[in-house]
Amino acid sequence: MTDSAASLTSLETPAAIIDTVRMQRNIRRMQARMDALGVRFRPHVKTSKCSEVVRAQILAGASGITVSTLKEAAQCFDDGITDILYGVGMVASKLPQALALRRRGCDLKIVTDNVDSARAIAAFGAEHGEAFEVWIEIDTDGHRSGIRPDEPALFDVATVLHEGGARLGGVMTHAGSSYDLDTPEALAAMAEQERAGCALAAERLREAGLPCPVVSVGSTPTALSANSLQAVTEVRAGVYVFFDLVMRNVGVCSTEDVALSVLTTVIGHQAEKGWAIVDAGWMAMSRDRGTQKQKHDFGYGQVCGIDGAVIPGYILSGANQEHGILSREGGMDSDIAKHFPIGTLLRILPNHACATGAQFPTYHALAETGEITEWSRLHGW
Amino acid sequence: MTDSAASLTSLETPAAIIDTVRMQRNIRRMQARMDALGVRFRPHVKTSKCSEVVRAQILAGASGITVSTLKEAAQCFDDGITDILYGVGMVASKLPQALALRRRGCDLKIVTDNVDSARAIAAFGAEHGEAFEVWIEIDTDGHRSGIRPDEPALFDVATVLHEGGARLGGVMTHAGSSYDLDTPEALAAMAEQERAGCALAAERLREAGLPCPVVSVGSTPTALSANSLQAVTEVRAGVYVFFDLVMRNVGVCSTEDVALSVLTTVIGHQAEKGWAIVDAGWMAMSRDRGTQKQKHDFGYGQVCGIDGAVIPGYILSGANQEHGILSREGGMDSDIAKHFPIGTLLRILPNHACATGAQFPTYHALAETGEITEWSRLHGW
Numbered sequence: 001m002t003d004s005a006a007s008l009t010s011l012e013t014p015a016a017i018i019d020t021v022r023m024q025r026n027i028r029r030m031q032a033r034m035d036a037l038g039v040r041f042r043p044h045v046k047t048s049k050c051s052e053v054v055r056a057q058i059l060a061g062a063s064g065i066t067v068s069t070l071k072e073a074a075q076c077f078d079d080g081i082t083d084i085l086y087g088v089g090m091v092a093s094k095l096p097q098a099l100a101l102r103r104r105g106c107d108l109k110i111v112t113d114n115v116d117s118a119r120a121i122a123a124f125g126a127e128h129g130e131a132f133e134v135w136i137e138i139d140t141d142g143h144r145s146g147i148r149p150d151e152p153a154l155f156d157v158a159t160v161l162h163e164g165g166a167r168l169g170g171v172m173t174h175a176g177s178s179y180d181l182d183t184p185e186a187l188a189a190m191a192e193q194e195r196a197g198c199a200l201a202a203e204r205l206r207e208a209g210l211p212c213p214v215v216s217v218g219s220t221p222t223a224l225s226a227n228s229l230q231a232v233t234e235v236r237a238g239v240y241v242f243f244d245l246v247m248r249n250v251g252v253c254s255t256e257d258v259a260l261s262v263l264t265t266v267i268g269h270q271a272e273k274g275w276a277i278v279d280a281g282w283m284a285m286s287r288d289r290g291t292q293k294q295k296h297d298f299g300y301g302q303v304c305g306i307d308g309a310v311i312p313g314y315i316l317s318g319a320n321q322e323h324g325i326l327s328r329e330g331g332m333d334s335d336i337a338k339h340f341p342i343g344t345l346l347r348i349l350p351n352h353a354c355a356t357g358a359q360f361p362t363y364h365a366l367a368e369t370g371e372i373t374e375w376s377r378l379h380g381w
Numbered sequence: 382m383t384d385s386a387a388s389l390t391s392l393e394t395p396a397a398i399i400d401t402v403r404m405q406r407n408i409r410r411m412q413a414r415m416d417a418l419g420v421r422f423r424p425h426v427k428t429s430k431c432s433e434v435v436r437a438q439i440l441a442g443a444s445g446i447t448v449s450t451l452k453e454a455a456q457c458f459d460d461g462i463t464d465i466l467y468g469v470g471m472v473a474s475k476l477p478q479a480l481a482l483r484r485r486g487c488d489l490k491i492v493t494d495n496v497d498s499a500r501a502i503a504a505f506g507a508e509h510g511e512a513f514e515v516w517i518e519i520d521t522d523g524h525r526s527g528i529r530p531d532e533p534a535l536f537d538v539a540t541v542l543h544e545g546g547a548r549l550g551g552v553m554t555h556a557g558s559s560y561d562l563d564t565p566e567a568l569a570a571m572a573e574q575e576r577a578g579c580a581l582a583a584e585r586l587r588e589a590g591l592p593c594p595v596v597s598v599g600s601t602p603t604a605l606s607a608n609s610l611q612a613v614t615e616v617r618a619g620v621y622v623f624f625d626l627v628m629r630n631v632g633v634c635s636t637e638d639v640a641l642s643v644l645t646t647v648i649g650h651q652a653e654k655g656w657a658i659v660d661a662g663w664m665a666m667s668r669d670r671g672t673q674k675q676k677h678d679f680g681y682g683q684v685c686g687i688d689g690a691v692i693p694g695y696i697l698s699g700a701n702q703e704h705g706i707l708s709r710e711g712g713m714d715s716d717i718a719k720h721f722p723i724g725t726l727l728r729i730l731p732n733h734a735c736a737t738g739a740q741f742p743t744y745h746a747l748a749e750t751g752e753i754t755e756w757s758r759l760h761g762w
Contacts, residue, residue, distance in 0.1 A: 013474070014762060046702055068664075068703045088660065088703045089648040091724055093394070113649050116723040144704055145649050145658050176701060267470040268494050268526050277526050279469065283449075284762075287668035287736055320557060321427055321735060322449045322469045323525055342497040343473055354702060355668055358740070361761040379760055380742040381395060381665075 005307040007370040008263055009345060014284035015263040016360040017347060018375070019308060021368050022259035023241060024056065030223065030240045031060045037229045042066050042085060042216065044238030047354045049378035050363060051079050053241060064107075066236045069381050070097045077106040085109045085216070087172070087236070089137060089145055092120040099130055109169050113137040113146050118157045122164020133169040134161050135214060136205075140197030141190065143177040149201040158210050170214025171205070173198040174236070178221035182251050182295060187225035194222050199231035224252040242353035245302060249294035255302060255310055260357060261347035262301070263364075264324065266340045274332030275325050276340040280348055282319040286355035300324060301348035308347055316348055324348070386688040388751040389644055390726060395665035396644040397741040398728060399756070400689060402749050403640035404622060405437065411604065411621045412441045418610045423447050423466060423597065425619030428735045430759040431744060432460050434622060445488075447617045450762050451478045458487040466490045466597070468553070468617070470518060470526055473501035480511055490550050494518040494527050499538045503545020515547045516595060517586075519554040521578030522571065527554060530582040539591050551595025552586070554579040555617070559602035563632050563676060568606035575603050580612035605633040623734035626683060630675035636683060636691055641738060642728035643682070644745075645705065647721045655713030656706050657721040661729055663700040667736035681705060682729035689728055697729055705729070 008017065034041035043057045046068035054065060054076060064083030067073045073084045082105065090098065090110040101108045110132055112118050118134070125132045136157055139146030147153045162168050175194035181187050198217045205212040217229075218236035220243075229235065239246075242260040243253040264280035285300045300316035303326055314333075318325035326340065333339060340346070350356035357363070363375045389398065415422035424438045427449035435446060435457060445464030448454045454465045463486065471479065471491040482489045491513055493499050499515070506513045517538055520527030528534045543549050556575035562568050579598045586593040598610075599617035601624075610616065620627075623641040624634040645661035663681065672679045681697035684707055695714075699706035707721065714720060721727070731737035738744070744756045 012478070012762060089658065091646050091648045091660070093646060093724065097393075114723060117648070120724075139651070142654075144701055144706070145651070265472050265474060267472045267498070270520070270526070273523075277470065279472070282669075282736070283739060287670070287733075288663075289668070289670070320525055325525070342495060343501075352668075355663065358664060359761075380740075381393060 004366060004368060004370040007372050008306055008366065011263055011364060011372070013263050013265045013345070014280040016357060016363045017261050017263050018242070018363045018365045019259045019261070020365050022257060023053070026240055026243060026257060026259060027057055027060045030237060031062065033224065034235055035061065037226065039229050039232050040234040042234050042236045043241065044068070044087065044236050045072055045076060047238040047241055048357060050375050051075065052365065052375045054079065054081070057241065063234065070094060070101070071381050072378060073101055073106065073108060075378055077101060077104065082107045085111070085135065085172070087111055089113055090117055090121060092117070092124065095121065095124045098132070099124070099128055102130060102132070109133045109135055111135050111137050111172060112157060115153070115156050115160055118160040119164070122161055122166050126165050131165055131167045133167040135169045135172045135216065136201070138171050138173040138198050138201045140173045140194045141175040141177040146173060149197045149204065154201060154204060155208060158205055162210055168211045170212050170216060171198055171201045172214070172216035175219050175222050178219045179246065179250060181221065182249060184225065184251065187221050187251070188227055191222035191226035192228070195226060195229060195232055202231065220247060221250050221252050239353055242357070244353040245298045245349055245351045246290040246294065249291055249296055255349065258349045260353045261304060261308065261349050262356065264346050264348055266342055266344040266346070268342065269337045271337045274327050274334060274336050276336050278316070278324040278326050278346065279322060280316070280324045281322045283321050284359055285316065285319060285324065285348065285350055286352065286359050288352040288355035290351040298351060301350050304347040304349060306345045306347060385747060385749060385751040388753050389687055389747065392644055392745060392753070394644050394646040394726070395661040397738060397744045398642050398644050399623070399744045399746045400640045400642070401746050403638060404434070407621055407624060407638060407640060408438055408441045411618060412443065414605065415616055416442065418607065420610050420613050421615040423615050423617045424622065425449070425468065425617050426453055426457060428619040428622055429738060431756050432456065433746065433756045435460065435462070438622065444615065451475060451482070452762050453759060454482055454487065454489060456759055458482060458485065463488045466492070466516065466553070468492055470494055471498055471502060473498070473505065476502065476505045479513070480505070480509055483511060483513070490514045490516055492516050492518050492553060493538060496534070496537050496541055499541040500545065503542055503547050507546050512546055512548045514550040515542050516550045516553045516597065517582070519552050519579050519582045521554045521575045522556045522558040524558040530578045530585065535582060535585060536589060539586055543591055549592045551593050551597060551614070552579055552582045553597035556600050556603050559600045560627065560631060562602065563630060565606065565632065568602050568632070569608055572603035572607035573609070576607060576610060576613055583612065601628060602631050602633050620734055623738070625734040626679045626730055626732045627671040627675065630672055630677055636730065639730045641734045642685060642689065642730050643737065645727050645729055647723055647725040647727070649723065650718040652718045655708050655715060655717050657717050659697070659705040659707050659727065660703060661697070661705045662703045664702050665740055666697065666700060666705065666729065666731055667733065667740050669733040669736035671732040679732060682731050685728040685730060687726045687728060
């Protein structure tokens with residue numbers, strides 16, 4: 001056992017382990033790519049929700065951050081980050097929170113894709129003497145929110161904001177359907193679709209005499225697959241910081257890049273079924289079964305030894321709240337109790353790092369030296 | 382809008398709402414049933430992980446509690462509850478925590494189903510002069526852990542504990558596969574299988590001259606379906622306190638019994654697809670898709686008005702981290718933006734209350750008067 005692995009034996013299980021060597025490598029890889037493509041990089045902190053992780057991203061060269069909740073924005077602002085994009089469509093009821101952050105000095109940008117919210121933002125801003133910076137959300141792949149680049153609504157929303165006294169900061173899009181792809185060609189095509197759609201929206205606004213300084217695109221798969229980011233000013237991505245089995249199946253990382261794992265203990269067996277029972281159930285792994293429809297279904301996760309090395313062919317094939325069922329893929333292990341005795345410590349790589357992280361109030365960050373540090377994680381809204 | 386519903390408009394979304402009228406009704410129903418069947422009732426607090434909810438269960442007549450983590454045990458003991466069953470198989474590494482609780486006066490019972498852990502419990506107890514009370518876990522439906530009632534290992538484990546100085550407290554089982562059923566006949570048969578198997582294990586131990594005072598069975602579906610609980614001394618159940626859409630599909634509650642919902646706001650539309658976008662994604666609902674294989678697939682949840690009344694035919698058909706996609710089942714709503722305008726507050730009933738609750742640090746408990754109280758929820762291990 002390496003020194004690094006040995007230090008994990010002191011932890012109670014289940015625990016969320018961050019391999020900081022892998023995490024730093026993932027951060028450097030993405031930042032270097034963005035630097036080479038000549039765009040700013042604005043990581044999405046919804047994956048880690050952790051001050052120490054975000055600090056590492058900023059230190060590596062990130063320009064501001066993206067958040068998925070205003071609570072994340074408040075925490076990151078308290079940590080000294082001012083350039084923050086709240087990436088979920090604004091509604092009237094959340095404007096007081098956004099205003100409060102701006103009044104404290106936070107350079108918070110907000111997002112909308114509809115006239116009703118645009119009107120509410122402009123009216124609330126006028127009432128409080130605050131020119132909100134608003135980015136218009138563009139739909140480049142039909143998977144969720146946003147205005148299609150060719151829709152007339154783009155001008156309606158922009159005009160309401162511009163004439164209502166808000167500041168038109170730019171356009172942003174997220175090609176989340178890239179998660180459904182798994183070939184370099186398809187990913188590159190989706191990256192180009194994301195880029196071209198968002199760039200087109202910006203162009204149309206500018207042609208209409210409206211300001212659109214920022215063109216913001218991104219998802220982890222497209223960010224790592226784009227051949228050109230012409231006309232794009234910044235990229236956003238989240239899950240790359242830890243990666244996970246879904247991203248491994250998409251093809252943008254290897255299993256050996258996954259920086260988040262759940263430390264667990266073997267607590268029992270059903271030997272005649274080839275099962276070992278571990279104390280990481282779905283409460284630890286989350287209910288995310290994102291690899292179910294992908295080319296390799298990892299159940300609730302890939303089993304690794306305490307040193308983080310994959311144990312090929314063994315997955316969490318089932319999960320109850322606090323019980324995980326470990327078994328061999330494609331054929332029973334008739335010697336499961338011998339291979340995984342009671343008390344064995346294992347690390348399970350998750351399907352989806354954002355979902356698994358959310359199950360834990362703290363991460364245990366494991367350094368190359370074996371030193372373990374507790375890093376707090378934000379929970380709730 | 383009722384007074385009760387009106388008070389919800391003051392909350393930030395997403396928020397986890399407990400309808401306390403429904404919750405109290407669920408608690409009374411289960412306790413009355415257990416009283417009528419002549420058994421003690423030991424609720425599983427893993428569903429709520431909330432002191433106020435557990436207090437209501439105890440006040441209604443519960444005899445002790447079941448926990449899924451030792452952190453729940455510590456919190457409940459701090460709340461004044463001493464009779465606690467830790468329902469997950471004990472391993473050596475958790476014995477110091479268990480010992481610490483017992484030394485503080487907690488009447489903690491622990492569980493095992495294998496000789497290795499039994500030996501560890503006996504040895505650790507002998508070393509520290511502590512006679513742990515141990516219940517042997519019985520497998521009555523093949524879904525997870527436990528020793529089958531007819532396995533010789535039953536005596537091996539019991540003997541190691543008994544001769545090693547531990548206190549044999551009884552046998553316990555959980556027929557979790559009852560969640561896969563959906564007819565009264567199948568549920569009653571599973572309840573009888575659970576009862577008979579656990580009773581048989583107890584009988585065999587007693588015939589061998591070993592003590593077995595407790596015969597503990599239960600799951601919400603079997604507890605509500607058993608016709609006889611002969612030879613059973615206590616029942617355990619968890620999710621009945623809130624119920625959920627999985628339990629509705631199993632057939633042991635109606636949609637109108639579900640006491641947990643997620644308050645959410647409409648933040649956008651994709652009108653040409655018949656989508657409303659809400660601010661409850663999977664981070665709020667959890668990734669649990671428990672109704673996917675059941676007779677009615679509710680996607681990520683059933684849509685209700687702010688008053689809690691079901692809006693028939695509308696579900697969360699998709700979810701990203703902070704975005705839910707609301708749509709009509711079986712056919713597009715071409716007037717979605719008119720039916721669900723921006724800013725509309727809705728309540729979403731969850732597939733699985735245990736999983737949805739876990740996404741929130743606090744519940745908002747809604748009384749019949751409309752009064753809202755924040756109830757804290759335990760997170761992590």
